[in-house]
Structures are given as structure tokens and as C-alpha cells.
Amino acid sequence: MYSSIITTVRRRTRAAILVSLVVASTSARAATNEELEAQLRTLADQVSTLQAQLAKVTAEQNAQLTSTSPRGSLTPDVANGATGTAAPSNDRGVSFFGYGEITYARPTDNPSDTTENAQRFVIGMSNQFDENTRMVSELEVENGVSSADDPGEVEVEQMYVEHTFNDRLFGKVGLFLMPSGLLNENHEPTNYYGVFRNRVETAIIPTTWREGGFLAEGDTEFGLRWDAGFTTGFNLSKWDPASPEGAESPLGSIHQELALAKASDLAGILALNYTGIPGVRLGASIFTGDASQGQPGFDDNRVTLWEAHGTWTPGRFEFAALYANGHISNTAKINATFVGNPTLIPESFYGWYTQAAYNLYDWQSSSIKPFVRFERLNTASNYADLAPGLTPSNGPDQDIITSGFSFFFAHGVVLKADYQHFHGDGESDSVNFGFGYQF
């Protein structure tokens, strides 16, 4: 319909101009200058009127295009018409996203410890305030039910405002995921292999690790991305020497997650990632900050965590590797007060893994990808010296071999199965199944 209107308007414009020119040329000999000027003014008015009509029709057509655009549809629908210069719309508003996963773990040595768990249910919401400013938030429920008598947790996982300063510079302020490792910012079940997240990026890098603060982010045309900012940090006064939690994840036991976080000591993070070669990612990050937070008995307890990582996807293969190392300074004085307890504060801890996956079969949105991963970690690889006979022995290296597959049977949905073999600390091998989704 609109194309026919445009065509009609254009025809009328051409006709008016033609008629006017003919009239002007045939009468020019007899007409005075005043008459010619009057005719030209009339002609100009007619052209202006037609231009306004054309602009109106074009605007109506663009509005029609927007209203029939396939936004939100899973199947693109060809617009009924298209014209004009494309300009991104400011009308973005609120959008929702989320992910979830259910896991089943059966220890081969202790079948009575078999569990099935609604591991995570996360709903995310973002709002675009204007073309350059947006809010992102995620609310998470862990372990099914959260109450005084149940093991679950309800957490605000992310809540930040992000602003685009220019085409290559972003900034965010609020509660956000730290740019550390491969998993922390991409922890949805469709983004990693294995029913459970890898142990190194759980015990050494305390995924899902978030802090409050300010982060500047930028990238370059040649593929270098950088993140740098100031954030809250850890609180060493949370360390519980009577609990095994510190041995399972030293930083996981003292993170604050912006829950009335002690913030007298700020921390800093710097991360670099290079993705300039398609299929390759190389990166590293370092975080450091005082974890004493002004608490009595704690002084200059600096936590430093650095890591380096890489991924490579030649053909149907996917390879990944990561090394992470953590350090807590001036722990001897605090540990001296903990002697006799099972879990003292380690001075250093580390972990690394390598992983290989293969895209065995894919058809439309389905694919099957077997994988194998080897991990080695030590959550207490060294203790600061105490008095003779009081310094704990270094913790054992723990090796974990995980092999299994991910079956992506629809876009954003994955079924997983794997077998985990543990070596080093007596943990039972386990057969695991799970499913997850992300949208």
C-alpha cells in the first residue's frame, strides 16, 4: 500500500514540475518578470507541499515497518516493506533472561550419599534506560529451597548499571562478576563441560565471584579486551578454623558477596583478554586487596589471586587450559591463635586444568560433544611458619579426571553425563547426570 502511495506522490511531483516548466517556457515570451516570479513561487509552494506529503508517507511506512518487525519472535518474519536509512531504535525497554540446572550425583563408593539437586535457578532482568545506559541484574536460588531449615540460598548475583562512553569504552558500577578465568563470567550450564563446574574455578577462583565497585571495560579493533577497576574484597575475619570450608575453597570461605560487606580496604583488578585470532582466546588477570578490613587482630592480610587461561577451537576440537594461584600474606600471627583447629589459613594455594572436547555430531540445533578434563589443585599448598611443631603440613595435591559428554538437544538446552575420578584426598569417584538451560 505504502509503495503505491509513494509512487503516486512521486508521479504527481514529476507531473507538477513538468506542467509548470511547459507553462513557463510557452508563456515566458509574453510574461513579465513579475508574472514569472509569481509562477515560480507557486511552483515552489507546490513542490514543498509534495515533499511534505512524501515525508509523511515515508514516516508512516517506517512506523509500519517497526510495528511489524519480528522482535521477540523465534522465527524471523520478513517485513512488509523497507525503506529509508536504518537507525537503531531507542525503544529497548526491559528484557528477561536466565538459566538453571538440576544435577544428580552418585558416589560409586557411597551410593547412600547419592543426591539430586535443583542446583540453580536464575532469573535475570535488564533495562535499557537509553541507548547508552542499562541495568543488569540476576537473582539466584541455589539448592531448591531457602529457609532456616533448608540448605538453599537466595542471592543477588549481579546488580549493576552499565554505561557506554563511546564505541570502545564501557563502564559499570554496582555488584558485578569479576573478570577472572574462563568460567566466572560465563558460568551458565551451556557454557561449560561437565555436570559440575570445574573444581579449579570453584575452589581456587571462587566462582561465582562477584564484588561491588567500579569497572572500566574496553576493547580494540584488533581483539584486545581489558577490564580494570576498584572493588570490595575479601574479609579474612570470616575465616572459621573449626570448619572445613576454608580447606575446600580458601577464598570461597571469606568472600563477602556484597552482603553487608566490610569495605574499609578496597581491592583492584586488572584483566586482559586477546581474541583477535578467530577461535583463539588468551588472557590473564590479577586481583589484589587487603582482607584485614580493619578488623581487630588483622593487619595487612593481602589477598592476591592471579590466573592465566587460553582456549583454542581448531575444526571440531575445543581445547582449554587455565592456571590460577592465590596468596594470603601475614597469616602466621592469625594462625597462631587457631592452633588446635582443623583448618588454618594457607599462605598459598593453586590449581590448573586442561580440557579437550570434540563436536562428534551436530544436526541443526542438536550436537553431541564428548570431553575429558584433567585438574590438579591444592587449596593449602603452603603455610606460613609457626613455631616448630605447630606449622601444619602442606595440603595434598588433588587430581580429578572428568570425562563425559554434553548433548545439546535444542538451542540453549543441554543434557550432561560424566564420570569423575578423584585422586589425592580420598573423595569417592562419582557418576553424574544433569541438565541445564540458558536463554
Added chain:
Amino acid sequence: MTDADRGLFGLIGAATLLVPTSVVVAADYLTIDVAQREFFPSAQSFEPVLIGLTPEQKANVAKLAGPQPPHGSLRIWSALENGVNVGYVFFDEVIGKSDYISYATAIDAHGALKTIEILSYRESHGAEIRNAAWREQFANKADLAQLQFRTDIKNISGATLSSEHVTQGVRWLYALWQTALRAPSS
């Protein structure tokens, strides 16, 4: 605040101040008008294209393209050189992680894709798809069989959703071209 703290904050502060100034210069999104001329520099004009698909054509496009993310608006122009069509320019939008990515691409008269140009990217997560090396993977692809995500068009670790959704969007545009725009002889 200890000396180490002051040193750290100084280092990171310097990084946040210095690094942006070095990258801002290199960054410049294209407008669709500029993108049209980069795709077809010899074309004298770009005429909007109006398409109406039959139900059978729609089904064929969907079948050829495969799974799709949510799309935003779509616009198409015919590139004309001396009045003769030398290809088509497409403006499309697909969802990234939670917001739309606006991009443009083109297909020449022989069915070869041009590179893609990111016209607007609204979230920092996944912004790596703007890398020139990644975008140029699309150039000269001339068949849907050459547009397989992960094998032909590499995934970007950390930007999986954005890179996959743009690839799926380009597949849809190519399927649309095959179904409704391709000249009988090409």
C-alpha cells in the same frame, strides 16, 4: 592504606586512564549509509527493497536457515550500478545476551557474502564480536554449508551467545536471498 595499596591503585588508575585513550581513536561504528558504500563502492544508488513472502517461501527460509534467535527490524536495499543490480545490503538485529546487536552485511550478484559490520552493540558482555578478524570470517562465503557456527565461523570464548546469534542471523539473511532475491542466472 599501605604502600602496596597505593602502588596498586596507581597502577590500575593509570590503566583505566591511559588504555581508553589509545583505543578510542581506532573505534568508529559505521552508519548504514557508509556501510552500503563500503560494500558496493561502485554503486550509484541503493533502492529500498520490499518483499512479501508466501507461506511456502517463509517455510523454506526457516528450513534453510535453521534455529534463530529473536530478531529486531530488518531492512534491505538493492545496490544499483548504472541501473543494474549488483547485490543487496541487509540491516538486521539479533539478540546478544540480553540486548540487540544491529549489524549489516551484503551479498553480491554472484551470491558471495561481504564481511559484516556491527552498527550498534549495546552491552559490554560479548562485545568481542566487533573484532575485525572475527567479522571477516563471513567474507566470500557463498553457500549456507559454509556458514556453520564453530566450524566455519569460530565461536568466541566468552562471547558465545553474541557470536552464535549473529551467525544464525546471517544464515537467515542468506536463506532469504536464496529464496526471494537471487536472480535466476546467479
